[in-house]
Amino acid sequence: MNRKGYEFSFAWIFAILVGAVIIFLAIYxxxxxIDIKRxxxxxxxxxxxxxxxxxxxxxLEESKLATIFIPDETIIYNECDLDRGIFGSQDISxxxxxxxxxAWRSEQGVRNSFHNKYLFSYSPTRGGEEFYVFSKSLMFPxxxxxxxxxxxxxxxxxxxxxxxxxxxxxxxxLKQISPxxxxxxxxxxxxPSSSRKVCFTNIxxxxxVVDNLKVSYPERGESVFYSEAFEDNKYPxxxxxxxxxKEIYECQVQRLMNRAVQLAAVxxxxxxxxTPKGCSSAPVLPAALISYRNAISSYSSSTELNIVRDxxxxxxxxxxPLTCKLF
Amino acid sequence: MTRSLASCSKxxxxxxxxxxxxxxxxxxxSMIGLIYFSVxxxxxxxxxxxxxxxxxxxxxxxxxxxxxxxxxxxxxCAACIDFDKVLLLNENNAYDDFxxxxxLMIEKIYPDSPDxxxxxxxxxxxxxIVIIDKTQGNIGGTKTAFVALARWDTNGDPFVYELGRxxxxxxxxxx
Numbered sequence: 001m002n003r004k005g006y007e008f009s010f011a012w013i014f015a016i017l018v019g020a021v022i023i024f025l026a027i028y029x030x031x032x033x034i035d036i037k038r039x040x041x042x043x044x045x046x047x048x049x050x051x052x053x054x055x056x057x058x059x060l061e062e063s064k065l066a067t068i069f070i071p072d073e074t075i076i077y078n079e080c081d082l083d084r085g086i087f088g089s090q091d092i093s094x095x096x097x098x099x100x101x102x103a104w105r106s107e108q109g110v111r112n113s114f115h116n117k118y119l120f121s122y123s124p125t126r127g128g129e130e131f132y133v134f135s136k137s138l139m140f141p142x143x144x145x146x147x148x149x150x151x152x153x154x155x156x157x158x159x160x161x162x163x164x165x166x167x168x169x170x171x172x173x174l175k176q177i178s179p180x181x182x183x184x185x186x187x188x189x190x191x192p193s194s195s196r197k198v199c200f201t202n203i204x205x206x207x208x209v210v211d212n213l214k215v216s217y218p219e220r221g222e223s224v225f226y227s228e229a230f231e232d233n234k235y236p237x238x239x240x241x242x243x244x245x246k247e248i249y250e251c252q253v254q255r256l257m258n259r260a261v262q263l264a265a266v267x268x269x270x271x272x273x274x275t276p277k278g279c280s281s282a283p284v285l286p287a288a289l290i291s292y293r294n295a296i297s298s299y300s301s302s303t304e305l306n307i308v309r310d311x312x313x314x315x316x317x318x319x320x321p322l323t324c325k326l327f
Numbered sequence: 328m329t330r331s332l333a334s335c336s337k338x339x340x341x342x343x344x345x346x347x348x349x350x351x352x353x354x355x356x357s358m359i360g361l362i363y364f365s366v367x368x369x370x371x372x373x374x375x376x377x378x379x380x381x382x383x384x385x386x387x388x389x390x391x392x393x394x395x396x397x398x399x400x401x402x403x404c405a406a407c408i409d410f411d412k413v414l415l416l417n418e419n420n421a422y423d424d425f426x427x428x429x430x431l432m433i434e435k436i437y438p439d440s441p442d443x444x445x446x447x448x449x450x451x452x453x454x455x456i457v458i459i460d461k462t463q464g465n466i467g468g469t470k471t472a473f474v475a476l477a478r479w480d481t482n483g484d485p486f487v488y489e490l491g492r493x494x495x496x497x498x499x500x501x502x
Contacts, residue, residue: 011341018349029360040371047378054385059392060405086421115425116393143394262421263394269415273447279479324485327399 034100042109046094049076050114057146058137062233065134065177070127073097076150077108078123078244080251086262088255090117118252120149120244122196127152132180136236139229140309141316142267142327144260147236147252149243151196156181157242158191160199166210167200173235198242208242213306215241222246227305230316237305250302257299257308264293267326279324288315379427379497380470386426387470387495395422396433398477401486407477408433408491413456414445423459430466430496431459435476437490451478462499469494 049068056066079091093109125131130153138144151157159174161167161184171184183195188205191197199206209216215238216223224246226237241249268289275282288311295311298304319325390396391408395416398407413433416422434455445453476491 009338009341011338011345014342015345015349022349022353026356040374044374044378047382051378051382051385054382054389057389057392059389085424087425114427116427142399143397145394146392259394262419266395266412266415266419269418270412273415274411274479277479277481279485324479325400 031101035105038096038098038105039110042094042096042105043112045074045096046092046109046112049094050090050092050112050117053117053119053133053148056133056135056148058135063134063136063173063177065132065179067180068131068133070129070131073129074127074131075104076121076123076125076127076131076152078119078121078125078150078248079111080248080255081113082251082254084113085115087115087258088251089113089115090119090252090255092119116145118145118147118256120147120240120248120252121151122155122243122245123248125150125152126154128154130180134177134179136233136239138236138256139231139233140256140260141230141312141319142263144256144263147240147256149239151181151243153181154194156183156192156195158183158185158195158197160185160188160191160197160203160206162186162200164200166212170200170210170235170238210238210242217246220246224249225302225305227309230312253302253305254299257296261293261296264289264296268293271326274324281319281322281324281326284318285315285322285326288318291315379499380468382427383495383497384470386428387472387493390426390431390472390493390495391474400479401477403486404475404477404488407475407488408493410435410451410456410476410478410489410491413458414447414450417445417456417458423461426459426495427498428459428495429461429498430457430469430494432457432469432494433474433476433491434494435489435491462496467496467499469496471495 052068056064058064074097075095077091077093077095079093080088081091082088091111091113093111095104095109097103131150132152133148133150135146135148137146159170159182161171174182174184183191185191188197188199188203196207197205198208198210200210202209202211207217207219209218213227214223214225222245224241226241228234229236237253240252244252268286271281271286271289274280292311292315295308299308319327391406396408396413398404398409398412400409410433432455436454440454441449441452442455443449443453445451445456472493474491474493476489477486478489479485480487
């Protein structure tokens with residue numbers, strides 16, 4: 001008998017087994033490397049976004065508008081943390097859509113922290129190509145900070161104006177700013193279905209309802225309070241409540257109050273330092289500053305904003321008539 | 328039997344050759360992987376430094392609008408820095424981590440003043456106030472911007488306006 005056949009030797013088996021292990025390791029390493037690279041890109045984008053918010057802050061202007069262009073569909077997470085330092089922190093993280101593997105990573109991107117930023121957005125905010133931001137300075141009664149509001153091309157806003165005085169004021173402000181992807185209408189039915197609907201009277205179907213010094217979020221059954229600020233720029237806190245949710249609003253306003261306490265301390269020191277040099281604001285202004293600082297130090301929620309505002313009004317009324325103003 | 332023994336030895340030799348070849352391939356790809364990771368980490372470090380410098384640059388441009396530094400006592404100079412406030416802010420450690428900066432200094436460059444750091448005793452006959460210094464002597468490259476400084480004056484006009492410069496550098500990677 002002449003048996004001819006191929007000898008499948010042990011060497012072949014060994015080579016195939018080891019080759020399979022090497023290929024598996026190569027694929028596993030590649031997948032891990034892609035994930036690491038995505039994390040790196042998202043961390044870098046989050047940091048760049050925070051840096052890009054700096055030029056949006058006001059100097060001489062009352063408000064400022066800007067557009068942030070993004071190359072890929074992106075989700076921006078806006079978080080606020082009160083436990084990090086006196087000023088708390090603004091945490092921004094980003095997830096970017098990928099064409100390789102899963103479109104979105106299961107974990108949130110690396111958090112980038114900023115102590116001097118106050119971002120109000122309905123988190124998470126998903127954008128296709130553009131994010132829009134505008135900022136307003138908060139005068140309470142001196143400038144406390146710039147508040148930055150953010151939305152996107154995929155998540156716009158629809159303001160339903162009802163003709164009352166407050167809605168007329170807001171309509172006028174929005175016309176001056178002319179923000180993109182924000183529509184002003186007179187009837188709820190005219191709003192695009194994908195937009196977030198802001199109403200100035202209590203209509204069913206609104207996502208945000210603005211009433212006298214109160215902003216409600218009917219879908220969650222929550223509400224927050226705002227207060228008018230000073231100078232011509234009266235509604236930065238109202239816009240903050242409209243463009244965010246209860247959790248972010250309360251936390252950011254608490255951070256703003258913490259900053260106001262430190263600023264009041266600086267002004268108190270300035271008053272004590274300059275009074276012997278002829279720039280006299282004592283004893284009236286230091287006493288008003290102490291009263292203001294005590295009110296803000298005990299601030300715990302937006303229900304107390306009106307109390308703080310009264311102290312701020314008193315402080316302003318003491319400062320304005322001075323020839324040597326503190327602020 | 329001799330033929331069988333010979334073919335077994337040949338087989339073993341082939342296996343050994345295969346094993347050595349595979350080990351060499353694995354070592355080769357490992358070395359490529361190591362080189363890739365070291366280049367990648369170096370790029371990452373550069374990228375982080377670049378981002379921090381960009382952040383410092385933007386902060387420097389906007390510092391004159393910060394409530395802690397802005398001159399608001401008069402409407403004569405809305406973009407000025409209040410040098411009196413800066414002197415007093417220096418005494419408040421709460422701002423050490425506020426701006427994500429390792430170094431922040433405001434310097435008066437005109438009119439000329441003694442090149443000493445300001446304190447309450449020598450102010451305003453001094454030229455610089457260091458608000459933040461976490462560099463431990465190793466300041467490195469800073470971003471600068473020219474600013475107008477304003478301060479209360481005891482003689483003549485209520486406020487004096489001078490020329491100054493802000494120096495800032497971002498947080499170092501060595502922290």
